[in-house]
Amino acid sequence: MDTDLISKASDVIAFVNFALNLRKWYIDPSTKIHIIINQDATCSGLQHIASILADQNLAAQVNIAGEADNAGDVYTDVANKLSQVKFNGILDHILITRDIVKRPVMT
Secondary structure, eight states: OOHHHHHTOSSHHHHHHHHHHHHHHHHOTTSOOOOOOOOOOOOOHHHHHHHHHTOHHHHHHTTSSSOTTSOOOHHHHHHHHHHTSOOTTSSTTSOOOHHHHHHHHHO
16 A cells, blocks of 8 residues: 555545455455445534525525525634623633534534
8 A cells, every 4th residue: 555645535544445455346346345434513503494394695605595605614603793782790611612512512
C-alpha cells in the first residue's frame, strides 16, 4: 500500500478498510466484503418537519432546499437567538454555543 496516499486520507482507518476490501473484490468479485461507513446525522426531525409542512425557510436552514454553496446551520441560528435572550442574570454568564443546543434541537 502507498503510505503517502494513505496519509492524505481524511479518515485513514476507513480508507485502509476500503482499499483492502477493494483488493479482495478485485481478486474475487464474488467475495463478500464489509466496509465501515460513517454517516453524518443531518437527517434530523427538523428536516422531516420542513418537508411535511413545505416550510421553505426551515428547509433552507436544514439543507434540504436552497443553494448548495450557501449551507444553512439551524443549530448556530438557534444558539445565536438564545444568546440574545435576557435571563435576568441567572444564565447570562453561560456562553450558548452550537454544541450546547445541537442535541436538544436535533432530538
